[in-house]
Amino acid sequence: MRDPLSKTIVTIPPSGIRKFFDIVSEMKDAISLGVGEPDFDTPWHIREEGIYSLERGRTFYTANAGLRDLRVEIHNYLERRCGLSYDPDKEVLVTVGGSEAIDLAMRAMLDPGDEVLVPQPSFVSYVPCTVLAGGVAVPIPLEEKDEFRLTAKKLREKITPKSKILVLPFPGNPTGAVMRKEHLEEIAKVVEEHDLFVLSDEIYGELTYGEEHVSIASLPGMKERTVLINGFSKAFAMTGWRLGYACAPQVILKQMLKIHQFAIMCAPTTSQYAAIDAMKNSDEDVKHMRESYDQRRRYLLHAFEEMGLECFEPQGAFYAFPSIKRFGMSSDEFANRLLQEEKVAVVPGTAFGDSGEGYLRISYAYSLKSLKEALGRLGRFVERLDGKNNGGQ
Amino acid sequence: MREKILAVIEKNSRIDIRDLAILLGENEVAVANEIAEMEKEHIICGYHTLINWENTSEEKVVALIEVRVTPQRGMGFDKLAERIYQYSEVNAVYLMSGAYDFTVILEGKTMRQVAQFVSDKLAPLDSVLSTATHFVLKKYKDHGTILCDEFQDERMLITP
Structure with missing residues (x-):
C-alpha cells in the first residue's frame, strides 16, 4: 500500500502539551496548575442568550463571516476598548476560536518558502499552522532579562528577505509578558522598514494588569499591515463555545473568508448569539474577573518569593513563568518529578518552544483554596531539592 | 482599600x-x-456562617412575613421596627416600598411556633394593620451562594 500520509504532516511533532497531558491523565489524584482556561463559568446572561436562541429555533447556518449583529458588536467593542474601527461588512470575520483565525491568516498570506517570525516561548499553534501553509517558521527566542518581550533588536536579527509575517502574541501564553505602547512602537518601526505583516494574537488582551492593553493595530500605519486576532474564550470565560474573530484589511480578510467558507462554513450559531450579549453587556463581568485574576497573580508571586522560586512579574494572561534553572534539571524532568512526588501537574516551558527550557508554566486560574494546596506542595518539593543541593555542597 | x-x-x-x-x-x-x-464604624457588623440547615438533622422553619402598619404620632417606622426586631426569633426586618411596610424574616423550630409568634406577638401590636405569612419551602441560593449545588472543576488537567 502507498503511504497514506502527507509528508508535511508527519514532520510536525505532536504538541508538547499533549505528551504531558497523557502522563498526567494516568495519575488519578493529581491536582493541577496546568490549565489554559478560566475557572469562571460563562456569565449567566451570556449562557441565557445561547439557550434563548435555541428555544427560538435559531439553529441554522449564519452568513459565512458570522451574524451581522455580532460583527457590528465586535466593531463597537474594538472601538470602545482599543480605539480601533473595523468595517463590520468587510473587515470582520467570526471564526471557530482564535485558533482557526491563526490558521486562516497563515493560509491566506503565505507562499511556499515565506518566513514567519515566531517569538517563543509562545502558544503551540503558530509553528504548525505556518508549516501547514507552506511557510517556514523562524523562532525568535525571547529572554527573561527582557521580561519576555520582543525587542526591535531581536526582531532585526531574524529578518531575511523572505520574512513576511511577524506573529505578535501579547499578552503572552505561557509567559504572561505584555508589550506596552512604547515597546510596540519600536516594533512597528521595524515592521514598516522591512515591509512585514503582523499577526497580532490579542486573545489575552482584556487580561492585562496595571495599564490597559494596547493593540499594535492602533498605532499609525499599522492597521493596514495587521491581522488582529481575538476571541471570547479568555476574557468572557467561553472556551467551550469555540468562538473567536479576525479583523484585517479587506484584501486579506476576503481571502481568509474564502478558506473559512470552504472549510468551516460558519462558526456555531448558538455561540454567535451568546457572543452578541458578551460584547454588549459584559464590561462589568470582565472587570470583576480581571480583578480576581490580578489578586491571585499577586498571591502566586508572593508564594514563589517565599519558596525561593525566581519569577519575573507577569502582567498579563493568567500564567506565571518561573525559572527552575538553579535546580540543574530540565523543565521536563522537573515537571515529571513534581508530578510523581507531589502529584502537582504543571506544564514544562519546552512545550512552548525550545527557549522555554529552564521554565515552567504555572496557571493561576484556580480558586484560592486550590492554589494554596498546590503551592504548598510545590514549596515542599522545592525545599526538598534545596535541602539536597545544600547537602551535596 | x-x-x-x-x-x-x-x-x-x-x-x-x-x-x-x-x-x-x-x-x-x-x-x-x-x-x-x-x-x-459599624460598616462590618458581624461575621456569620452560611449554614445549609437542610443538610443537618436540625429542624428549622423560616417564614417571611409581610406586615402593614399605620405609623402613629410620635412613633415613626423606626420605633415600630424596633418593637419587632428586638425579638430574638426575628432574623431580619426591612422597611419596604410598595404594597406593604415591613418584611420580617422569622426563624422557628416548628410552624406552630411561627404561627404563635405572629398571632400572639406581631399581629396584636397597636399599629399593625395586617400580616401575611409565607413559609420558605427550600433555599436555593443565599447570600450570593448557591446552596443546592456542589462545585466541581470539570476542566481537563492540562490544556494549551
Whole structure:
C-alpha cells in the first residue's frame, strides 16, 4: 500500500502539551496548575442568550463571516476598548476560536518558502499552522532579562528577505509578558522598514494588569499591515463555545473568508448569539474577573518569593513563568518529578518552544483554596531539592 | 482599600488577614487596621456562617412575613421596627416600598411556633394593620451562594 500520509504532516511533532497531558491523565489524584482556561463559568446572561436562541429555533447556518449583529458588536467593542474601527461588512470575520483565525491568516498570506517570525516561548499553534501553509517558521527566542518581550533588536536579527509575517502574541501564553505602547512602537518601526505583516494574537488582551492593553493595530500605519486576532474564550470565560474573530484589511480578510467558507462554513450559531450579549453587556463581568485574576497573580508571586522560586512579574494572561534553572534539571524532568512526588501537574516551558527550557508554566486560574494546596506542595518539593543541593555542597 | 477588602471578605470572612493583604497587594498591618476601623464604624457588623440547615438533622422553619402598619404620632417606622426586631426569633426586618411596610424574616423550630409568634406577638401590636405569612419551602441560593449545588472543576488537567 502507498503511504497514506502527507509528508508535511508527519514532520510536525505532536504538541508538547499533549505528551504531558497523557502522563498526567494516568495519575488519578493529581491536582493541577496546568490549565489554559478560566475557572469562571460563562456569565449567566451570556449562557441565557445561547439557550434563548435555541428555544427560538435559531439553529441554522449564519452568513459565512458570522451574524451581522455580532460583527457590528465586535466593531463597537474594538472601538470602545482599543480605539480601533473595523468595517463590520468587510473587515470582520467570526471564526471557530482564535485558533482557526491563526490558521486562516497563515493560509491566506503565505507562499511556499515565506518566513514567519515566531517569538517563543509562545502558544503551540503558530509553528504548525505556518508549516501547514507552506511557510517556514523562524523562532525568535525571547529572554527573561527582557521580561519576555520582543525587542526591535531581536526582531532585526531574524529578518531575511523572505520574512513576511511577524506573529505578535501579547499578552503572552505561557509567559504572561505584555508589550506596552512604547515597546510596540519600536516594533512597528521595524515592521514598516522591512515591509512585514503582523499577526497580532490579542486573545489575552482584556487580561492585562496595571495599564490597559494596547493593540499594535492602533498605532499609525499599522492597521493596514495587521491581522488582529481575538476571541471570547479568555476574557468572557467561553472556551467551550469555540468562538473567536479576525479583523484585517479587506484584501486579506476576503481571502481568509474564502478558506473559512470552504472549510468551516460558519462558526456555531448558538455561540454567535451568546457572543452578541458578551460584547454588549459584559464590561462589568470582565472587570470583576480581571480583578480576581490580578489578586491571585499577586498571591502566586508572593508564594514563589517565599519558596525561593525566581519569577519575573507577569502582567498579563493568567500564567506565571518561573525559572527552575538553579535546580540543574530540565523543565521536563522537573515537571515529571513534581508530578510523581507531589502529584502537582504543571506544564514544562519546552512545550512552548525550545527557549522555554529552564521554565515552567504555572496557571493561576484556580480558586484560592486550590492554589494554596498546590503551592504548598510545590514549596515542599522545592525545599526538598534545596535541602539536597545544600547537602551535596 | 475599603471597597476591596469588603469585596473579598463579603464572600470569605474567614480569610487570613495575611492572605488578604497579599491578594490586595497591601500591607498586612494596614489591612488589619482598616478592618478594625470598619468594625468600629459599624460598616462590618458581624461575621456569620452560611449554614445549609437542610443538610443537618436540625429542624428549622423560616417564614417571611409581610406586615402593614399605620405609623402613629410620635412613633415613626423606626420605633415600630424596633418593637419587632428586638425579638430574638426575628432574623431580619426591612422597611419596604410598595404594597406593604415591613418584611420580617422569622426563624422557628416548628410552624406552630411561627404561627404563635405572629398571632400572639406581631399581629396584636397597636399599629399593625395586617400580616401575611409565607413559609420558605427550600433555599436555593443565599447570600450570593448557591446552596443546592456542589462545585466541581470539570476542566481537563492540562490544556494549551
